[in-house]
Amino acid sequence: MAKKTWFSMKESGASAAEITIYNDIGYWGVTAQDFHNALKALGPVDNLTIRISSDGGEVLQGFAIANMLARHSAYKVVVVDGIAASMASVIALTGDEVVMPENAFLMIHNPWGGVVGDSEDMRSAADTLDKMMVNIRDVYVKRTGLPEAKIQKMMDAETWLTADEAVKLGFADRVDNPVDMAAQRFNLAKFNKVPKSFGAHSKEDPTMTTKTNAAANGGDEGNDDGAKAARDAVIAEAKTIRELCKLAGKASLADKFIEDGVSVDEVRAELVKLTDADAEKAAKDAAKEGTNAHHTTTNGGRQAQAKTVDSEDIFARFNKKPKR
Template identity: 50%
Template sequence: MIYDEIGGWGISAQQFARELSNLGKVTQITARIHSPGGDVFEGMAIYNLLKGHPAHKVCHIDGLAASMASVIAMAFDEVIMPANAMMMVHKPWGGTIGDADEMRKYADLLDKVESTLISAYQTKTGMDETELQSLLAEETWLTGSEAVEKGFADTLSEPLQMAAALNSKRLKDFENMPEALKNLFAPQGNAPVNNPPAANPQGNVADPQPAPAAPAATVQPTHEQIAAANKQRIDGINAAFKGFDNLTELKNECIANADIDAAAAKDKILAKLGEGAAPAASQPQSTIIHAGNGNLVGDSIRAHLLTRAGHQKAEKDNQFSSFNLMEMARASLTERGISSHGMNKMEMVGKAFTHSSSDFGQILLDVANKSVLMGWEKANETFELWTKKGELSDFKPTRRVGLGEFSSLPEVPEGAEYTYGTIGDHGANITLASYGKLFSITRQAIINDDLNMLKDIPMKMGAAAKATIADLVYELLTGNAKWVDGKPLFHADHNNLTSGEHSVENYGIAAELMETQTGHGEDGRDLNIMPEFLICHPSKKRLATQIIKSSSVKGADANSGIYNPVQDFATVISEARLKAAKDAYYLSAAQGTDTIEVAYLDGIDTPYIEQQEGFNVDGVSTKVRMDAGVAALDFRGLVKSTGK
């Protein structure tokens, strides 16, 4: 569907070539054109791509094929036009700045460009070159019947309701446009009113936007009524496609077709999802889809911002790679058909944030969220190495069953009944809490092209979120909070508290305390918990590593046969939060054992961004939120030594 300007601000040759290549080996290509034309060199590239393609090519002129769009139509084997569609041919035009010699060179260039256009028309129509030159010089508008008569089209079809309205600031350049056609160029609904891009040899005009078909009634609807109906239709289609991010191309096709509403879109979704259930057709037919409705633009803007923020590699063909934040804000509005005409920078950016149809605010939040996650993932915190990860579904206190709460399983004689085990009163409670902070993505930051609010600040907040969890974990260790039995977590009665400096002997004593722990059940069964980690202050990290990694005991002769009994018995974790008692160290059982649990709401173990209630006029207020709970589940998988 070529429902757009030809060129960089609409359908570029690069984009067209990529999508044509992606079709693979097809035997038939169908295109639908409703375009005011555009850049002559981009258009000739598209013409040559189609002309050289081996598939049988059919083109439908749905409303208008003007200027360069009419040239592209000449590349098709069959051109079908309704009686009420139109085709326009004219001489190429453009402008340059320079001296007389440069002006003459530019005039020569326009003559050469005209010869290439005439060649394309002549190949299709077989008309005499002189006659074609006359048609171009007069800016000739052809109805469907006239186009078929002169050979520009092959088949005349029944009149159709116009599929879309076009908006152009270059209306004055089409001097001979029929009066009945001018309504197509009036702003329709959400159609953008843009300043045109720089002139080129064929002339660029603003993007056409899909609009609803005109109803067959005696009284024609007003532009406002058409706009309201079209917005309702597009909103319905967007709602139908919510959750189907992989069907963006189909959504674009539905939006571009004025005959498709939300109900019809749902049918197309079901049909698309059902593809593959039946054998593939032996003669594949594909349609090239191009729609400038904001989705493709939104994806490109999002990709470029992710690249600038360091979250992904650059896309070579991203058309927004040279855009700053303010230009992307304007493009987000334009491609959604929202006019920013006459607004200053602050107003335009504010509208990009707040307009219900704009993607811009959500795109910025997506990029900021990636930065938050990057900050979380890169944060060098140690608690995740040894704590138990859990999940909670709500904020109510939840009781966990600790180590050894059950006794050994008794034998069940043949024919006897199984008995229920009982849970004692030693289970620990764990409760979720919310942690977060606000930040704003301001209009001033967008105007200044400042990525700090999208990259650095969210990254630091992500790192701060992980540090918050780490603070809670190590506060339990160093604070020696009371356990459910009323005694401190580390206590002589818990058989998990010892003393002695870092040494082979003292490590062995601490390990033995853990290894000999028993359960609370009726028989107090042996639990055989093994130490996996030794947690110490950085000032003791190298000493602890040397003791554990050495194959022999310090002071013993290398040939004495005395080997290190604690060699590799645990992995050393260095944690700066143990600074209050730098000599102390802790042993922890393997990760997943009931030691300290870090539980997350619904298992979401990363921070996430939420939009605060509504937007304000200065930007987007956003909060980074973390829902987590930290609790000591059992003392028997933990041992503390004072280190003295």
């Protein structure tokens, strides 16, 4: 799957540079390795401007990026161009100065995720999430000076802060003039309390922020046919993604695809790629055992045949076409 490209670093002066993160944090967007390579390529600079508009992503990848910025010797000014939500808010707070246009938002909440496995796997995942929550909470407490209990209450409630509120509470340092938000495919449907005012100054097409924002808020109290249609479209797309993942034997990937706002076409392409990789691995494993796709062996008096994966057949079923 081709990664999104709303991430860049560039020199902007004799000893200054600008970093732009208009993307998810993690595999589907800006990875820690991507960030490290680009930051290293900039070389030494005295001033960094970090422009962020992201709905967050993977916790560990986000902390790796935040730590790289925190260690950097440059004076760092973070500008939240549209939204700094979840792990993007942690990255934003590494700035020596945090600036928010008056129509931007910062959102904090508890980390969450899904896991497939037995009861021990579930307990282990819960323990890990608790530790991540403490680490994230500590960042907010250190930046704002607010009591730990107050920050925890805000995280529990999924709190969206306007620029004025963020400055008042110590998350940001100053408010700037409103800006036209860059067009992005925010997957805001995964959040519970998205303000209806989000995107009020944006120029994005209606399939982007406006669509997912309407879905997240359940439309305009049930009276807006356009919002209902947008919500229905998001639900239908999620259902299709789940069906595709189940068909490919990759049901556990569905939630991640939906969370990250991956399109149906992108999901289909990624599943075909993963299926081909499974088939290649099966063939290699069979070769190691001195077998091939049609070779059988005797085990305890029973005949066992090497199992193969027919990627052409799965691709045909994805596209509802007869197999050639």
